Amino acid sequence: xxxxxxxxxxxxxFAGLAIVCAILMVIGRNxxxxxxxxIGALLATAGIYLQLRAEFLFIVQxxxxxxxxxxxxxxxxxxxxxxxxxxxxxxxxxLWLALLLTIVLGGQLMFMARRDSPIFNGTVPxxxxxxxxxxxxxxxxxxxxxxxxxASIMLLVAMVGAVLxxxxxxx
Amino acid sequence: MIPVTHYIFLxxxxxxxxxxxxxxxxxxxxxxxxxxxxxxxxNINLVAFSRMFGSVHGQVFAIFIITDAAAEAAVGLGIIxxxxxxxxxVLADEMDILKW
Numbered sequence: 001x002x003x004x005x006x007x008x009x010x011x012x013x014f015a016g017l018a019i020v021c022a023i024l025m026v027i028g029r030n031x032x033x034x035x036x037x038x039i040g041a042l043l044a045t046a047g048i049y050l051q052l053r054a055e056f057l058f059i060v061q062x063x064x065x066x067x068x069x070x071x072x073x074x075x076x077x078x079x080x081x082x083x084x085x086x087x088x089x090x091x092x093x094x095l096w097l098a099l100l101l102t103i104v105l106g107g108q109l110m111f112m113a114r115r116d117s118p119i120f121n122g123t124v125p126x127x128x129x130x131x132x133x134x135x136x137x138x139x140x141x142x143x144x145x146x147x148x149x150x151a152s153i154m155l156l157v158a159m160v161g162a163v164l165x166x167x168x169x170x171x
Numbered sequence: 172m173i174p175v176t177h178y179i180f181l182x183x184x185x186x187x188x189x190x191x192x193x194x195x196x197x198x199x200x201x202x203x204x205x206x207x208x209x210x211x212x213x214n215i216n217l218v219a220f221s222r223m224f225g226s227v228h229g230q231v232f233a234i235f236i237i238t239d240a241a242a243e244a245a246v247g248l249g250i251i252x253x254x255x256x257x258x259x260x261v262l263a264d265e266m267d268i269l270k271w
Contacts, residue, residue: 011173015181022185022208026192031200038204041185045211048181052222054230057214064237069207069244076248077200080255085262091195092264098194106187113179122175122223135227136234144231151238158242165249168256 010051018044029090031082032074039070052124056133178219185212197262199254203247210240 021040028034046061092098113120140148185208192205214233221229255261258268 007173011177015177018181019184019188022188025204025208026188026196026201028201031198034201034204038207041208042211045215048178048215049218052178052218054218054222054233057218057230057233060234060237064241065207065211069241072244072248073200073204076251079252080200080261081259082198082200082261085198085260088197088262090197092197095195099191102187102190102194105190106183109183109186110180113176113183119220120176120179124173124175124178124219124222125225132227132230136230139227139231140234143228144235147235151235155238155242158245162245162249165246166252 007051011048014044014047014051017041018048029086031077031086035070035073035077038073039066042066042070053132055131056136175219175223178215182212182215182219185209185215197264199251199261199263199266202263203244203251206247207240207244210236210243 018041021037021044025034025037025041028037042061042065046058046066049058049061189205189209189212192208193202196202196205214236217229217233217236219229221227221233251261254266258266260266
């Protein structure tokens with residue numbers, strides 16, 4: 001069991017990395033830079049998962065998000081001509097209204113999270129969790145068998161849909 | 172023994188940044204990336220509560236959300252390719268085919 005200061009250090013390092021990468025992703029002009037910063041934010045989140053002892057989710061995050069989804073994003077960035085868009089205005093006309101609404105949303109959520117409720121006063125238990133990949137598998141294939149199968153059908157539908165969308169009409 | 176609110180506030184910050192990205196950017200690819208960021212923020216919450224309650228159900232939910240994000244990215248990027256083929260643009264406010 002790592003000492004407490006190390007736990008906090010781990011958490012704040014990855015949390016800060018995630019937030020900085022997310023901000024840079026949103027304000028960046030170059031879409032490829034945005035993709036790289038999103039990869040940074042996702043990897044930092046993977047670090048948070050590891051700190052929470054979710055090893056399976058940690059590796060799924062890296063393989064599936066960074067290795068799968070982000071490759072898809074970079075692939076599409078290569079396919080689509082972004083030079084024209086990069087030279088134009090990056091933010092839409094409703095920028096200030098959107099920022100105001102987001103601040104209101106964030107304030108509401110923060111008010112909710114700071115309320116004196118038993119759930120939000122909990123702490124992450126310090127005791128080391130046993131390696132729980134097996135438990136995740138048992139839960140996934142027994143309790144959540146039906147959602148698992150539905151998710152596989154959803155992936156099939158999404159695959160067919162993506163092929164159909166990207167296909168040329170006249171071909 | 173990190174309080175669970177720390178994770179909630181990290182998740183809140185990522186969600187807010189993602190919402191700013193969705194609402195203010197014009198480039199649809201960055202909008203899709205912001206949606207991925209929002210889904211990721213939800214996952215942090217789920218995993219933190221899963222650890223707090225000592226059960227793996229939250230982790231299983233997070234796996235389903237990652238599956239959903241993969242499907243959403245595939246379909247969304249397909250739509251972007253189709254739109255770029257038809258309209259030669261990736262800017263969200265120039266996609267006004269449905270406007271009359």
